[in-house]
Every structure is written in C-alpha cells, then in structure tokens.
Amino acid sequence: xxxxxxxxxxxxxxxxxxxxxxxxxxxxxxxxxxxxxxxxxxxxxxxxxxxxxxxxxxxxxxxxxxxxxxxxxxxxxxxxxxxxxxxxxxxxxxxxxxxxxxxxxxxxxxxxxxxxxxxxxxxxxxxxxxxxxxxxxxxxxxxxxxxxxxxxxxxxxxxxxxxxxxxxxxxxxxxxxxxxxxxxxxxxxxxxxxxxxxxxxxxxxxxxxxxxxxxxxxxxxxxxxxxxxxxxxxxxxxxxxxxxxxxxxxxxxxxxxxxxxxxxxxxxxxxxxxxxxxxxxxxxxxxx
Numbered sequence: 001x002x003x004x005x006x007x008x009x010x011x012x013x014x015x016x017x018x019x020x021x022x023x024x025x026x027x028x029x030x031x032x033x034x035x036x037x038x039x040x041x042x043x044x045x046x047x048x049x050x051x052x053x054x055x056x057x058x059x060x061x062x063x064x065x066x067x068x069x070x071x072x073x074x075x076x077x078x079x080x081x082x083x084x085x086x087x088x089x090x091x092x093x094x095x096x097x098x099x100x101x102x103x104x105x106x107x108x109x110x111x112x113x114x115x116x117x118x119x120x121x122x123x124x125x126x127x128x129x130x131x132x133x134x135x136x137x138x139x140x141x142x143x144x145x146x147x148x149x150x151x152x153x154x155x156x157x158x159x160x161x162x163x164x165x166x167x168x169x170x171x172x173x174x175x176x177x178x179x180x181x182x183x184x185x186x187x188x189x190x191x192x193x194x195x196x197x198x199x200x201x202x203x204x205x206x207x208x209x210x211x212x213x214x215x216x217x218x219x220x221x222x223x224x225x226x227x228x229x230x231x232x233x234x235x236x237x238x239x240x241x242x243x244x245x246x247x248x249x250x251x252x253x254x255x256x257x258x259x260x261x262x263x264x265x266x267x268x269x270x271x272x273x274x275x276x277x278x279x280x281x282x283x284x285x286x287x288x
Contacts, residue, residue, distance in 0.1 A: 072090065
C-alpha cells in the first residue's frame with residue numbers, strides 16, 4: 001500500500017486552509033471533480049482484451065465534488081491502521097462528529113493539486129459508488145473547528161479501541177453504514193442491532209433493558225433519564241414494527257435513533273471505554 005495516501009473528501013468544506021489532525025493526518029482545502037460515466041458494449045471481450053466497439057454512453061453516472069484532501073502518513077502505524085484503513089477511519093469519525101454527508105470517493109498517491117502537473121499519478125476509487133443518502137452541492141457542511149479538534153484528539157486512540165473491542169467495532173460500522181441506507185425501516189433495524197450489541201448481552205426483556213440501560217448511560221438520574229427511557233422504548237417499538245410487520249416506519253424514528261447512537265459512540269470514544277454489563281447494571285440500580 002502506498003504511503004502517504006491522499007484521500008479526497010466530498011460533502012463539506014474546511015473552515016481553514018489546512019488543519020493538522022496529528023499522528024500523520026492532515027486536512028487541506030482543495031478542489032477536484034470526480035466523474036464516473038457509464039458505457040455499454042454489445043460484444044463479449046476476448047480474454048485479456050477490452051470489449052470491442054461500438055460503445056454507447058448510458059445516461060446518468062456518478063459524480064462528486066471534492067473540497068477537502070486528507071493526507072494520511074501511516075509511518076509507524078500498526079498494520080491494521082495503514083493506507084485505506086486509516087483513511088476510512090478518519091473520515092468515518094468526521095461523519096460521526098461533524099456531518100454524515102461526508103464521503104471519500106477517491107484516493108491517490110500524491111496531493112490533488114500536484115496531479116495535473118505530475119505524469120503517472122495513480123488514482124483509485126474508494127467510496128465512489130457509496131451514496132450517503134442525498135447529497136447536493138448547496139448542502140455542503142461547514143466543518144467546525146471544535147469538531148476537527150475532537151477528531152485530532154481522539155482518532156488514533158479510538159482506532160485502538162475499535163481494533164480491540166469487537167462489539168464497539170460492529171456497532172460503529174453499523175452506524176456508519178446506516179447513512180447509506182435509503183429505507184427508514186432498514187436503517188432503523190441496522191441502528192438498533194448496533195445498540196443491542198452494546199447494551200443487550202442478555203436477550204431477555206430487550207425493550208425495557210436496552211432502553212433503560214441506554215438512558216442510564218447517557219443521562220443523570222432524575223426526570224430527564226425517565227423521559228429518555230420512554231423515548232427510547234417508543235423507538236424500540238418502531239424497530240419491532242419494522243422487523244415484524246409490513247407497516248411503514250416513519251423516517252423521524254430512524255433519525256432520532258441515529259442521533260441517540262451518535263451520542264453513545266461519542267461518549268464511548270471520549271471515555272475510551274465500552275460499558276460492560278456489570279458497569280451498566282450498577283448504573284441502572286444507582287450503585288457507584
């Protein structure tokens with residue numbers, strides 16, 4: 001794998017010309033337009049050769065405007081955090097903390113500003129065909145400096161937590177993938193599956209157990225905790241409806257669950273600890 005690697009990020013702009021995330025990661029303002037038109041051939045190709053003409057253009061295609069370059073220097077990183085693994089991880093943390101609209105459609109072996117004047121530059125598709133719901137040019141997110149500071153503070157340390165804790169890794173990946181799911185019902189099921197991984201080691205009384213443990217984890221004892229538990233129980237009912245009936249699920253239920261899941265993941269990362277069953281049960285019963 002090439003090192004360093006340069007990833008193009010679409011869906012947002014930087015508030016500054018460049019921002020050092022530390023540990024070999026650097027964000028820089030740039031511009032590139034990634035185009036992926038489709039062509040159709042009508043005769044089979046011979047082994048090792050392209051399909052013979054004629055070729056016809058197919059209407060549509062994919063495109064991304066890249067406004068941010070992420071340079072990843074993986075020198076000294078463990079094998080599981082080099083190249084595209086590190087690129088995905090940093091971008092996924094930016095999606096978690098700053099804006100779900102971000103994607104990394106392409107990466108290269110050199111800076112994007114150098115590619116037009118450098119023969120032999122290598123570019124590769126990455127999240128090119130993964131659409132994060134609906135993205136529009138006028139919906140570009142403006143990344144906040146405080147969000148960038150959070151990623152800078154946590155990205156390398158949180159990568160170790162992701163690597164060593166399977167439940168956290170599965171929950172984080174489910175959360176990140178949920179932004180690519182257009183169906184509210186499927187998105188809701190994906191998110192609740194992730195929450196159950198973290199908060200339901202026992203499969204009994206899931207509705208109350210999961211909603212109560214998440215409420216205890218996110219809020220202090222009192223009225224707010226009770227209201228959060230009730231809200232979560234209602235969202236879990238929506239999850240059950242999606243899983244067991246043909247009735248439509250409101251998009252708002254998926255959005256609210258997404259917001260809860262983001263709070264959980266941010267807290268886990270900030271505390272550098274996945275809550276254990278023993279820890280959660282002590283919270284539930286007010287044992288310090």
